[in-house]
Amino acid sequence: MHTTEKYTERVQKLRAEYWxxxxxxxxxxxxxxxxxxxxxxxxxxxxxxLQAR
Known part of the structure; x- marks a missing residue:
């Protein structure tokens, strides 16, 4: 997700489904x-x- 998508309807729906x-x-x-x-x-x-890198 990009910052510009933060308040789009799609992202809001995904957030609701997640919660x-x-x-x-x-x-x-x-x-x-x-x-x-x-x-x-x-x-x-x-x-x-384990070996140090």
Whole structure:
């Protein structure tokens, strides 16, 4: 989406559909993964496997 499309009827409809979909999601069903923590655990478990760029 471009800034010029921000208030178009099409974009407003897409936003409404998005919030309708999101509103029906049960928050207890969401799973959040801490990517930084996962990377740290991997580094600790497999030292030397990741190479600096």
């Amino acid at each position: 309708t979909t999101i509103g029906s999601v049960n928050l207890k069903d969401l799973v959040f993964i801490d990517v930084v923590m996962q990377q740290q655990l991997y580094i600790e478990e497999f030292p030397g496997k």
